[in-house]
Amino acid sequence: MRIATWNVNSVGARLPRLNEWLELASPDVLCLQETKCAGDAFPGEGAEALGYEIATNGDGRWNGVAILSRVGLDDVSLGFPGQPPYAPPPDEDDPALIGAPPMVEARAVGASCGGVRVWSVYVPNGRSLDSPHYPYKLEWLAALRTALADEVKAHDAFVVTGDFNIAPTDDDVWDPGAFVGSTHVTDAERNALAELRGLGLHDVIPRAMKHDTPYTYWDYRAGMFHKNMGMRIDLFYATQKLAGAVKDAYVDRDARKGKGPSDHAPVVVDVDL
DNA sequence: ATGCCTTATTTCATAAGA
Numbered sequence: 233m234r235i236a237t238w239n240v241n242s243v244g245a246r247l248p249r250l251n252e253w254l255e256l257a258s259p260d261v262l263c264l265q266e267t268k269c270a271g272d273a274f275p276g277e278g279a280e281a282l283g284y285e286i287a288t289n290g291d292g293r294w295n296g297v298a299i300l301s302r303v304g305l306d307d308v309s310l311g312f313p314g315q316p317p318y319a320p321p322p323d324e325d326d327p328a329l330i331g332a333p334p335m336v337e338a339r340a341v342g343a344s345c346g347g348v349r350v351w352s353v354y355v356p357n358g359r360s361l362d363s364p365h366y367p368y369k370l371e372w373l374a375a376l377r378t379a380l381a382d383e384v385k386a387h388d389a390f391v392v393t394g395d396f397n398i399a400p401t402d403d404d405v406w407d408p409g410a411f412v413g414s415t416h417v418t419d420a421e422r423n424a425l426a427e428l429r430g431l432g433l434h435d436v437i438p439r440a441m442k443h444d445t446p447y448t449y450w451d452y453r454a455g456m457f458h459k460n461m462g463m464r465i466d467l468f469y470a471t472q473k474l475a476g477a478v479k480d481a482y483v484d485r486d487a488r489k490g491k492g493p494s495d496h497a498p499v500v501v502d503v504d505l
Numbered sequence: 506a507t508g509c510c511t512t513a514t515t516t517c518a519t520a521a522g523a
Binding site for chain 2: 241242244245266268269292293294357358359397411414415416449451452453454455456457458459463465486489490492494495
């Protein structure tokens with residue numbers, strides 16, 4: 233069984249690359265993040281023609297997650313119990329936003345696929361350490377851990393995967409010095425990952441395919457992909473049952489090349505259950 | 506080696522991404 237995750241940075245803009253990649257890599261389950269489309273607007277005809285069922289959770293312009301599966305798609309959860317809304321402080325300069333209800337964003341979708349409980353997550357970015365988005369990120373991760381505790385107990389074969397927007401160690405960024413004072417590398421964020429692992433989840437680290445650095449994201453700007461100035465922020469956290477069944481795991485950096493790529497590469501994990 | 510930013514929208518400018 234092949235399970236993959238990919239932040240596509242808009243499924244609409246990435247549609248030709250996505251459908252091409254589905255045929256090429258032929259995953260049984262594909263978790264998507266940053267689909268950037270409403271749930272009922274997901275352009276899934278190409279995937280369905282290849283035999284995939286699709287579960288989507290979408291907001292529209294931002295966020296958006298999905299699971300594509302050709303090995304069954306049951307017990308779909310849009311978001312998780314207790315998922316906190318994003319509620320920034322009122323913006324005095326924008327009266328239209330004052331009094332707007334806080335919004336639970338489309339950042340998580342769960343489903344049971346071929347005997348594996350799968351969650352596709354897009355963790356909030358955090359933006360900067362002094363932004364309200366940063367405590368939101370930490371709160372979101374704490375709530376995710378609480379919600380998944382029961383799921384991990386209930387499913388031997390379990391994985392939560394996607395764009396965590398956290399580099400687990402300094403080895404997971406090209407230059408730790410460039411991140412001093414930034415999000416994605418703080419002790420608080422890394423502790424949140426450690427808390428998740430504390431549920432009994434294992435970080436399945438993929439092969440890099442090149443450079444011995446299994447980065448999954450490279451900024452579009454300044455040729456950073458070509459200089460291998462990247463980060464490993466797309467993670468695959470699996471129970472022992474699933475992690476112990478892994479036969480191969482790799483970053484498909486070829487998908488980061490060529491015309492119209494996402495800024496993230498897919499992570500592909502092969503398991504023999 | 507595979508190319509020097511991209512996305513959707515409040516569109517010819519902006520916010521967000523990480």
